[in-house]
Amino acid sequence: MLSGDTVSVEQIGASERGRRLAVDQLGLALGNLRPNAWIMPALAAVICLLFRQWIDTTRLITWFTMVVITGIPLGIVCNRFGELSADAPKVDTQVRLSALAYLVFTASWGSMGIFLWAPSDDLNHMMVIMLLACTVAGNGALVGASRALLGASYLSYGLALILSPLQSGGVLYEGISVLAILYIAYMAFMSRQIYLTARKMLLLRYDKNDLIEKLAKSKAESDTAREQAEAASRAKSQFLANMSHELRTPLNAILGFSEMITSRVFASNLQKHHEYAGLIHESGFHLLTLINDILDLAKIEAGSWTLNERDFDLRGAIADACTMVGPRVAAAGCELRTDVKPTLPLVYCDPRAIKQIFLNLLSNAIKFTPQGGTVTVFARDTTDGSVRFGVADTGTGISPEDQQRVFQNFGQGRHDIATADKGTGLGLPIVKGLVEAHGGRIELQSKIG
Numbered sequence: 263m264l265s266g267d268t269v270s271v272e273q274i275g276a277s278e279r280g281r282r283l284a285v286d287q288l289g290l291a292l293g294n295l296r297p298n299a300w301i302m303p304a305l306a307a308v309i310c311l312l313f314r315q316w317i318d319t320t321r322l323i324t325w326f327t328m329v330v331i332t333g334i335p336l337g338i339v340c341n342r343f344g345e346l347s348a349d350a351p352k353v354d355t356q357v358r359l360s361a362l363a364y365l366v367f368t369a370s371w372g373s374m375g376i377f378l379w380a381p382s383d384d385l386n387h388m389m390v391i392m393l394l395a396c397t398v399a400g401n402g403a404l405v406g407a408s409r410a411l412l413g414a415s416y417l418s419y420g421l422a423l424i425l426s427p428l429q430s431g432g433v434l435y436e437g438i439s440v441l442a443i444l445y446i447a448y449m450a451f452m453s454r455q456i457y458l459t460a461r462k463m464l465l466l467r468y469d470k471n472d473l474i475e476k477l478a479k480s481k482a483e484s485d486t487a488r489e490q491a492e493a494a495s496r497a498k499s500q501f502l503a504n505m506s507h508e509l510r511t512p513l514n515a516i517l518g519f520s521e522m523i524t525s526r527v528f529a530s531n532l533q534k535h536h537e538y539a540g541l542i543h544e545s546g547f548h549l550l551t552l553i554n555d556i557l558d559l560a561k562i563e564a565g566s567w568t569l570n571e572r573d574f575d576l577r578g579a580i581a582d583a584c585t586m587v588g589p590r591v592a593a594a595g596c597e598l599r600t601d602v603k604p605t606l607p608l609v610y611c612d613p614r615a616i617k618q619i620f621l622n623l624l625s626n627a628i629k630f631t632p633q634g635g636t637v638t639v640f641a642r643d644t645t646d647g648s649v650r651f652g653v654a655d656t657g658t659g660i661s662p663e664d665q666q667r668v669f670q671n672f673g674q675g676r677h678d679i680a681t682a683d684k685g686t687g688l689g690l691p692i693v694k695g696l697v698e699a700h701g702g703r704i705e706l707q708s709k710i711g
Contacts, residue, residue, distance in 0.1 A: 279468070282468075283461065283464055283465070283468075284357060285356065285357075286464050287407045287408050287409075287457075287460055287461065287464065288343070288356070288357055288360055288407075288408045288410065288411070289343060290407035290408070290460055291404070291405040291406070291407045291408035291411045292339065292340045292343045292360060292408075292411075293340075294404040294405065294407075295336065295340050295364070295404060295405065295411075296337075296340040296341060298333065298336065298337070298340075298367075299333060299336070299337030299340065299341070302329060302333055302367075302371065303326075303329060303330050303333060306325070306326050306329045306330070306371075307326065309374070309378070309393065310322040310323075310325070310326050312389070313378050313386070313389070316378075316380035316383055316386045317377070317378055317380060321377050321378075322377075322378075324377065325370075325373060325374060325377040325378065328370040328373065329367075329370050329371055331370075332366045332367045332369075332370040333367055335363040335366065335367075336363045336364055336366075336367045338363075339359060339360050339363045339364075343356070343360070357410050358410075360408075360410065360411065361410040361411060361413070361414050364405070364411050364414045364415070365414035365417065365418060368401070368414055368415055368417075368418035368419055369418045371397065371418070371419075372394065372397070372418040372419050372421070372422035373422070374390060374393065374394070374422070375390060375394060375422040375423070375425065375426030375429075376426075376429075378390055379426060379429055381430070382430075387426075387427070387430065387435075390426060391423065391426065391427065391438065391442075394419060394422050394423040394426065395423060395442075395445065397419050398415075398416070398419045398420065398423055398445070398446060398449055399449055401415045401419060402415060402416070402449045402450070402452060402453040402456075403452075403453070403456060406453045406455075406456030406457050406460065407456065407457060407460035407461075408457075409457060412450075412453050412457065416446060416449075416450060416453075420442075420446045423442045423445075423446065424439050424442045424443055424446070425439070427439045427442070509549065509552070511545075512545035512546070512548045512549040512552075513545075513549065515541060515542070515545040516542050516545045516546060516549075519538040519539075519541050519542050519545075520538075520542055522534075522538055523535055523538055523539070552688075555688040555689075555692060556688065558618075558692055559688055559691060559692055559695065562692065562695030562696065562699060563695065567615075567695075567696075567699055569611075569612040569615065569699060569700065570612050570613075570614070571610055571611055571612050571700075572610070572611075572613070573608040573609070573610055574608060574609055574610070574611050574613045574616065575606075575608055575609075576602070576606060576609055576616065576641050576649065576651060577602055577606060577641070578613075579613060579616045579617045579620055580600060580602060580620060580639050580641065580651075582617060583617060583620035583621050583624055583639070584598055584600065584624070584639065586621060587621065587624045587625060587628060590625070590628050591628055591637070594628050594629075594631065594633065595633035595634065596628060596631045596632070596633060596634065596635045596636065596637055597634075597635070597636045597637070598624075598628075598636075598637050598638075598639075599636060599637070599638045599639070600638070600639045600640075601638055601639070601640040601641075601642075602639070602640065602641045602642075603641065603642045603643065605643075606641055606642065606643060606649070607643055607649070609649050611700055612700070615696045615699070615700070616696075618692070618693075618696060619693050619696050619697065620639065620653070622689040622690065622692055622693045623652065623653040623689075623693060624637065624639065624653055625689060626653075626689050626690060627653045627654075627655035627657060628655075630655070630657040630658050631655045631656060631657040631658075632657065632658070635655065635656040635657060636655065636656045637653065637654075637655045637656075638653070638654045638655070639651075639652075639653055640652060640653075640654060658710070658711070659708050659709050659710040659711050660706070660708040660709075660710075661709075661710055662709075665706050665708065668690050668706070669690050669691055669694050669704075669706075670691065
């Protein structure tokens with residue numbers, strides 16, 4: 263199946279390239295014919311003046327009128343020809359119309375072998391044959407790039423050159439017809455060389471354009487890969503710097519206070535021992551939380567986080583999360599509200615991950631909401647069948663330039679810097695990863711103040 267599909271794609275590509283080549287070759291030929299709209303009528307007028315000594319005025323006017331009238335469609339085709347798409351019907355139609363217009367014109371011009379042929383006048387015959395022979399040579403070069411126009415040219419002019427001498431009969435004129443056949447064969451060979459040269463030139467142009475396009479694409483891919491590598495290098499350096507800071511702070515506290523207890527400086531002061539033990543426990547808990555966040559984030563980014571999904575009521579997760587952050591809400595002096603639609607449908611999700619999302623969002627909102635502010639948890643279903651939930655607060659807000667940064671690992675906005683408990687910058691990246699792991703989308707709408 264795979265090899266069959268590959269052949270199909272290659273065949274489609276070759277077909278489009280062939281149609282494009284046919285259009286471009288036709289364009290070259292029509293471009294050469296464009297001046298014929300006024301040159302050929304002018305030449306026909308001069309020829310009529312020269313042949314009036316042999317041919318009556320009515321026949322001359324008839325032939326001249328035919329040339330002018332049939333030249334109009336050809337002129338329109340030449341002047342309106344433009345870039346076409348590779349759509350097969352349009353290309354085929356354009357080629358057929360161009361070939362038909364050119365065939366009609368060449369037939370009228372080649373009819374000089376009938377209209378301008380004077381009986382029993384060798385000079386007249388020589389002039390007609392010479393004009394037809396020059397026409398064959400000239401048009402073979404002009405339309406050599408297009409196979410369709412070449413066929414029309416040799417069909418009309420070739421037949422006129424071969425058949426005109428036979429009107430008079432005799433060995434001499436029959437010999438001239440044989441020479442005409444050989445002459446047309448030679449000119450057809452020369453036209454074929456012009457056709458092949460034009461084809462090769464266009465193919466080289468295509469290859470050059472394709473090469474330029476591939477080089478540009480490769481450069482863009484190379485630049486993208488380089489930027490990604492540089493970004494990964496910066497992220498690694500930033501990660502190590504943040505890790506060093508975040509791990510060193512609680513470890514220093516643990517080592518420092520445990521050293522104070524070990525040294526027995528305050529051996530008789532049990533209150534101090536109790537205080538230091540509490541600080542050691544707090545630092546250890548902070549360190550454990552940090553390591554757990556880092557491990558969770560690593561699992562999410564590696565795609566190894568396993569979702570244990572089932573139908574779940576979001577209202578239960580919201581109630582649990584609000585209960586867990588209750589002490590923090592009381593300490594911050596803000597108000598926690600819920601805005602959950604009573605008829606909220608069940609959601610197919612990982613309950614533990616959803617609870618983690620709510621806890622992280624609530625912790626982040628409470629941290630940056632001043633005393634007297636409001637934190638609201640909301641959840642509602644939408645018209646497209648999805649569920650939209652999140653947390654809104656009346657906190658300090660996030661500037662537009664920081665809104666992308668807060669979703670990056672250890673990313674923090676400027677509002678974090680001015681906050682004593684600025685956190686580690688892992689809460690929102692974990693939320694983003696868990697939401698996207700469920701096939702969802704996270705949005706942030708905020709403004710300063």
